[in-house]
Amino acid sequence: MNDETISAIRTLLEPAQRVLVATHTSPDGDALGSLTAVGQALQQLGKTFTMACDDGPDRRLGYLPLLDQLTSDPHILGRPYNLLIAVDCGDETRMGDIYLRMPHPHPPIINIDHHVTNNLFGTVNLVDGRATSTAEILTNLLPQLGVTLTRDIATSLLTGLVTDTLGFRVAGVTGETLRVASRLVDLGADLPEITTQALVLKSARTLQLWRLGLNNMQLEEGVMWTVMKMSDQNRIGEDLNSSMGLGNLLADVDEAAMSIVFTEKHEGRINVSFRSRPPVDVSGLASEYGGGGHRQAAGCSVQGRRLHELVPEIVAKAKRSLSASQHFS
Ligand SMILES: [Mn+2]
Structure with a gap:
């Protein structure tokens, strides 16, 4: 995460009053964990924001803070936004109708992602293919934007880490992944509960x-x-x-x-x-x-x-x- 990218993100974020945060269709734990973490961060920074996803959440992710504010309503695109933050999207079409139906001119885009195939569609791209999850990138980014990581934000972020790493057991999990996770646990995120709800339980x-x-x-x-x-x-x-x-x-x-x-x-x-x-x-x-x-x-x-x-x-x-x-x- 280089300083140039961080300062470019700050430059776009600071003046933006109305922010649209979006993630990919058929959202998984990293998509919704990252989306709600960014939503909570924007709330803390005093921004007006909308969290959008074409598809609704799996009900087992219902514990995620702020998830009740998630919308799939296309009418939200009628409002003007100064900034779009896309999380966990390898390309812009992964956002589905949110992106396809967005009126022109589009607002500037901050693209935060960890897919190796990311096509760098953002105005600013914070893309790290070595990170196990978008949530891992956000855990490092948010404090640099002046956001205090609360227990609720940690719950959202740890959900992303746990689900994308299948409980810290896939290739690419490093000591750094575990250090990031341990910070989130220290902040109060409940690892066994998140693992059960987001990863293990199925209908x-x-x-x-x-x-x-x-x-x-x-x-x-x-x-x-x-x-x-x-x-x-x-x-x-x-x-x-x-x-x-x-x-x-x-x-x-x-x-x-x-x-x-x-x-x-x-x-x-x-x-x-x-x-x-x-x-x-x-x-x-x-x-x-x-x-x-x-x-x-x-x-x-x-x-x-x-x-x-x-x-x-x-x-x-x-x-x-x-x-x-x-x-x-
Ligand atoms: Mn992911």
């Missing part, structure tokens, strides 16, 4: 969906994949916002080097979620289809392709990438 429906996904799973040449058809999701009575951890479960299989979950969505859209263990890098595969993410967790959303064509095409590419890198033979 019975989620397991019913996993069962359908596990029924369809296939393993060939180190690639473990499954397809969540719309008809299966309808049977459970729930359409999936994400693979809800199924991809992580499949990538934990010893015989697999990577997992792919294909989820059929409305209007001919197919979401594809990739997971791997080091050293296998799946971010390139997701980027090839207009998505992005991290080395070991990435995704894309493909429009206008049929499942029976797309699945074999991507699986074949995944197998080729494994054999080319000799991570699986």
Whole structure:
């Protein structure tokens, strides 16, 4: 985090009275933890702000401070903003309609993120691909903007760290990650409670969906994949916002080097979620289809392709990438 970037952020933030804070569609714990941490920071600084996300939160994240102020209402875009702060978005389209429908001219953008594929869409970009989460970057940034880290802000930030690191056990977790987490625990954030609520608990429906996904799973040449058809999701009575951890479960299989979950969505859209263990890098595969993410967790959303064509095409590419890198033979 260099001084030039910090002072550029201060220059944009100090005069801004009306701030829009936004995060990506299908928000995870890091997205909403970071969003509510920034909201609380702006509140402390006396700014007028709106926290926006196209999709509503998972109810298990309902404990996040200020989350009740989150809005998906497109009318908020009718108001004038002096500044947009985007958190946890690898590119501007990840914000969905919030960005696409924003009237021109757009306000300046502060882009705070940790995706290695970030396209630096901001007026100022605070992007660190080595950080485990956007929340980790914010833990270091906020005090430099004059914000006091309260217990509530620490709760939001620790939620981001815990969820993106799957409880501090993924590649990329360093002593620095643990030091940041320990500061947040010292401030009063409840690590076991956050881990249970944000990471461990899941609904019975989620397991019913996993069962359908596990029924369809296939393993060939180190690639473990499954397809969540719309008809299966309808049977459970729930359409999936994400693979809800199924991809992580499949990538934990010893015989697999990577997992792919294909989820059929409305209007001919197919979401594809990739997971791997080091050293296998799946971010390139997701980027090839207009998505992005991290080395070991990435995704894309493909429009206008049929499942029976797309699945074999991507699986074949995944197998080729494994054999080319000799991570699986
Ligand atoms: Mn993140």
